[in-house]
Amino acid sequence: MSKIIDGKEISLSIKEELKKQIDKLPSKPVLVVIQVGNNEASNVYIKNKKIAASNIGMEFKHIHFDERITENELKEQINKLNNDNNINGIIVQLPLPNHLNSKNIINYIDPNKDIDGLTDINLGKLMSGSECMTSCTPTGVMQLIKEYNIDLGGKHVVIVGRSNLVGKPLIHMLLDEDATVTVTHSKTKDLISFTKQADILIVAVGKKHLITNNMIKEGAVIIDVGINRIDGKIYGDVDFENVLNKASYITPVPKGVGPMTVAMLLKNTLKSYYMMNKINKK
Numbered sequence: 441m442s443k444i445i446d447g448k449e450i451s452l453s454i455k456e457e458l459k460k461q462i463d464k465l466p467s468k469p470v471l472v473v474i475q476v477g478n479n480e481a482s483n484v485y486i487k488n489k490k491i492a493a494s495n496i497g498m499e500f501k502h503i504h505f506d507e508r509i510t511e512n513e514l515k516e517q518i519n520k521l522n523n524d525n526n527i528n529g530i531i532v533q534l535p536l537p538n539h540l541n542s543k544n545i546i547n548y549i550d551p552n553k554d555i556d557g558l559t560d561i562n563l564g565k566l567m568s569g570s571e572c573m574t575s576c577t578p579t580g581v582m583q584l585i586k587e588y589n590i591d592l593g594g595k596h597v598v599i600v601g602r603s604n605l606v607g608k609p610l611i612h613m614l615l616d617e618d619a620t621v622t623v624t625h626s627k628t629k630d631l632i633s634f635t636k637q638a639d640i641l642i643v644a645v646g647k648k649h650l651i652t653n654n655m656i657k658e659g660a661v662i663i664d665v666g667i668n669r670i671d672g673k674i675y676g677d678v679d680f681e682n683v684l685n686k687a688s689y690i691t692p693v694p695k696g697v698g699p700m701t702v703a704m705l706l707k708n709t710l711k712s713y714y715m716m717n718k719i720n721k722k
């Protein structure tokens with residue numbers, strides 16, 4: 441097996457399996473993305489989700505609001521979707537315009553339809569080890585680790601970045617797999633002293649090539665979540681070429697974690713469909 445973790449390939453086989461399951465259903469699962477305003481990066485992400493959903497036979501609805509929409513108006517719209525039995529998954533595309541409180545808005549989504557796993561209820565359930573919708577990117581990271589048979593038991597995993605979207609959910613997912621977890625962030629002093637100890641290093645910061653060869657241990661597994669768009673090119677948080685020889689496994693950017701995020705989003709939508717239709721399937 442190559443040391444380059446092929447997220448694109450794995451995501452394709454997951455999507456193929458989802459398509460097979462959807463083909464057997466009496467109706468199509470429905471995924472809704474709510475967009476407010478016209479953020480350029482959001483337009484790209486939404487387009488990618490739309491293509492991925494329609495490729496596996498899932499219905500995709502893109503609801504677009506003017507950026508002047510108020511918090512109450514937006515909540516009212518989310519409420520309608522919460523109560524619509526034909527809708528299985530709801531995403532509010534972030535970032536929202538500044539006058540809207542993202543946390544309040546996200547928490548308005550029915551936790552069973554919160555396929556991004558970002559409501560306080562789902563984050564709390566994840567922490568206490570209860571069954572829940574889990575955030576797509578960390579779930580995708582865990583899936584990659586599993587697909588490559590990388591054992592987490594007793595391993596020292598160092599996470600760089602502590603966001604609700606990536607770093608924090610990962611803490612609990614990794615602890616559940618018996619890893620020893622260290623979390624570092626922007627206020628961590630002497631970052632290198634931590635990254636050098638990592639058997640597995642997971643980086644989710646948003647700074648091009650923050651992690652270089654001298655910061656990792658020989659044979660470490662490197663998972664790069666970062667996406668940095670600079671002059672039309674995409675870079676990871678890890679200097680891939682620079683650390684490639686030293687790592688035992690490494691995710692590229694693009695084609696590493698990114699495609700897994702979308703695959704997990706589709707998987708969660710199908711999971712919600714099964715729950716709503718009381719079909720007992722994992």
Ligand code: NAD
Nearest residue numbers: 577601602603606625626644645646665666667697698701
């Ligand atoms: P965020 O801005 O919410 O969090 C960034 C984290 O990095 C913070 O916890 C901060 O403390 C930490 N940080 C900042 N500078 C640091 C430094 N110098 N040293 C150590 N830690 C530092 O970002 P996020 O939403 O968690 O996203 C992180 C990156 O992952 C971004 O590049 C984003 O585009 C990418 N991302 C990718 C996917 C995917 O599908 N591959 C999904 C989500 C996010």
